[in-house]
Amino acid sequence: MPYNLPGKRSQEGWEADLKYVVTGRSSVAESVPLVIERGEGVYFWDADGNRYLDFSAGILTASTGHCHPHVIKRLQEQVPLLWHVYAFPTPQRARLCEMLTEHLPPQIDTFCFYTGGSETIEAATRACSSYRKAYLFASMTHGYHGRTLISRSLGPSLLNKVYGPTVNVCHLPYPYCYRCPLKLQYPSCGLACIELADDLLQGSGHEPLAALIFEPIAGAGGVLVPPPGAWQRLVEICRKREMLIIADEVLTGVGRTGKFMAIEHFGVQPDVMTFGKGLGSGFPIMCLAGRRDIISSYPFGEVGEGGASTSYGGNPLGAAAALGTLEAMFAEHMIENAARLGEEIRARLTPWVEKYRVVGDVRGLGLLWGIELVTDKTSKEPYPAWGWEQIYHDCLNNGVRLVPNRICPPLNITSAQLHQGLDVIEATIQALEKKPA
Ligand SMILES: Cc1ncc(COP(=O)(O)O)c(C=O)c1O
Numbered sequence: 001m002p003y004n005l006p007g008k009r010s011q012e013g014w015e016a017d018l019k020y021v022v023t024g025r026s027s028v029a030e031s032v033p034l035v036i037e038r039g040e041g042v043y044f045w046d047a048d049g050n051r052y053l054d055f056s057a058g059i060l061t062a063s064t065g066h067c068h069p070h071v072i073k074r075l076q077e078q079v080p081l082l083w084h085v086y087a088f089p090t091p092q093r094a095r096l097c098e099m100l101t102e103h104l105p106p107q108i109d110t111f112c113f114y115t116g117g118s119e120t121i122e123a124a125t126r127a128c129s130s131y132r133k134a135y136l137f138a139s140m141t142h143g144y145h146g147r148t149l150i151s152r153s154l155g156p157s158l159l160n161k162v163y164g165p166t167v168n169v170c171h172l173p174y175p176y177c178y179r180c181p182l183k184l185q186y187p188s189c190g191l192a193c194i195e196l197a198d199d200l201l202q203g204s205g206h207e208p209l210a211a212l213i214f215e216p217i218a219g220a221g222g223v224l225v226p227p228p229g230a231w232q233r234l235v236e237i238c239r240k241r242e243m244l245i246i247a248d249e250v251l252t253g254v255g256r257t258g259k260f261m262a263i264e265h266f267g268v269q270p271d272v273m274t275f276g277k278g279l280g281s282g283f284p285i286m287c288l289a290g291r292r293d294i295i296s297s298y299p300f301g302e303v304g305e306g307g308a309s310t311s312y313g314g315n316p317l318g319a320a321a322a323l324g325t326l327e328a329m330f331a332e333h334m335i336e337n338a339a340r341l342g343e344e345i346r347a348r349l350t351p352w353v354e355k356y357r358v359v360g361d362v363r364g365l366g367l368l369w370g371i372e373l374v375t376d377k378t379s380k381e382p383y384p385a386w387g388w389e390q391i392y393h394d395c396l397n398n399g400v401r402l403v404p405n406r407i408c409p410p411l412n413i414t415s416a417q418l419h420q421g422l423d424v425i426e427a428t429i430q431a432l433e434k435k436p437a
Pocket residue numbers: 116117118119121144145146147215219220248249250251252
C-alpha cells in the first residue's frame with residue numbers, strides 16, 4: 001500500500017521546524033514535508049514510522065549506509081577522548097592520511113581537511129594560485145563546484161543579478177554527447193568540443209591560467225560520462241599551457257563509481273584532488289589532496305593569513321568517522337560491489353531508452369547513474385520539471401527516496417535491494433508515460 005505522505009507526525013514536525021528554519025534548502029526535501037528520525041544501512045524511517053530505501057545515500061554522503069556499526073565504533077572510541085583542539089596532529093588523522101595514500105595516485109601525497117565541499121574547492125584554488133602565482137581558472141560548462149564566490153564562478157552562474165559578479169573563469173564546453181554542443185557525433189566528431197578548448201584558452205585573455213578544474217563525471221550537471229579520450233586530450237591541451245589539473249571528486253570520489261576515485265576510469269593524472277561527500281559516511285569531513293610541492297607552496301602551505309588552516313578541518317571526530325568509513329568500505333568490498341552493481345544497473349536501464357517514450361538517455365558508472373527525461377526523442381526537448389517531481393513523489397510514497405534524475409544508493413546496497421528500488425522507479429516512469437507531457 002502506498003504511504004499517502006506526509007504522515008501526521010511529519011506534518012506537525014515540519015510546521016514546527018518551518019517557523020525557524022530557512023526555506024530554499026532543497027527542492028525535493030521541501031516538496032513532501034517529511035521529518036526523518038533514524039537511519040540504518042540502506043534505509044531510513046520518518047516520524048510516522050514509514051521506511052524508505054535511500055536511493056541517494058543522504059546526498060551521496062552515506063557511502064557505507066546510515067549508521068554503519070564500524071563507523072559508530074570508531075566514533076564511540078573517539079568521543080570520550082577528544083573532539084577538537086584545532087590543527088594539532090592526532091593518531092586518527094595520521095592513520096587516515098596513510099590509508100588515503102595507499103589508494104590515491106602516487107603523486108597525491110599531501111592532505112588538508114575541511115568540512116564542506118565549497119570550502120575545499122576554494123582551498124584548492126588558493127593552493128594552485130600559490131604554486132602558479134596566477135589566479136585565473138578554467139572549468140567546464142556543466143560542472144558544479146559549490147556556492148561560495150569562487151566555487152559558484154566555476155560553474156554556470158545564474159544568479160549574478162542578485163549575488164553580484166562572479167570571478168573571471170574560462171568555461172570550456174563539457175563533452176556532453178547526448179546534447180553535443182557542436183551537434184556532432186562521437187567518435188566521428190574527433191572530440192571537436194575538446195579541441196575547441198585550445199582556442200578558447202588561447203583567446204580568453206585569461207593567461208596565465210592557474211589550473212583546470214573539472215568533475216571526471218559531472219554529477220549535479222546530470223551524470224555526464226565523457227567519451228573515451230576526452231579528458232586525456234583536454235589535460236594534454238592544458239599541460240601545454242603549464243596549467244595544473246584539479247579533479248573535483250567531491251561527488252564522484254571514495255568508491256562511488258566503482259573505483260576509489262572516478263579519475264581512475266579515464267587514465268589521467270591530476271595534480272590536485274578534492275573529495276569527501278562519502279568520506280565520513282555522512283559525518284562532515286572533506287579533503288584537499290595534492291602534490292606536496294603544490295600544497296606546501298607559499299602562501300598556502302605556510303603558517304599565516306594565506307595558509308591552509310580552517311577551524312574544524314581534520315578534527316579528531318571527523319578523522320575517526322573517515323577512518324571507520326574507509327576500513328568498513330575496504331573490509332566489506334563495497335567498491336567492488338559498486339562496480340558490479342553498476343553493470344546490473346546498465347543492463348536494467350539501457351533497454352528503457354527503447355522501451356519508454358520519455359526516457360531520452362541513461363548513463364553512469366558504478367553506483368552513480370542518471371536518467372534524462374524528454375518529451376520527444378527526436379527533438380530531445382527536456383521533460384518539464386514536474387515530470388521528476390511526479391516520479392519523486394510516487395517513489396517516496398512507495399518507499400524509495402531519490403535525488404531526481406539520479407540513482408546513487410549507499411555502496412553496500414545488495415542486488416535485491418537495488419532491483420526493488422529500480423522496480424519502483426520503473427513503475428513510476430510507466431505511470432508518467434500515461435500522462436501528456
Ligand atoms: C562536485 C562538487 N563539488 C563541490 C560541491 C560543493 O559541496 P558543498 O555543498 O559541500 O559545499 C558539490 C556539491 O554537491 C559537488 O557535487
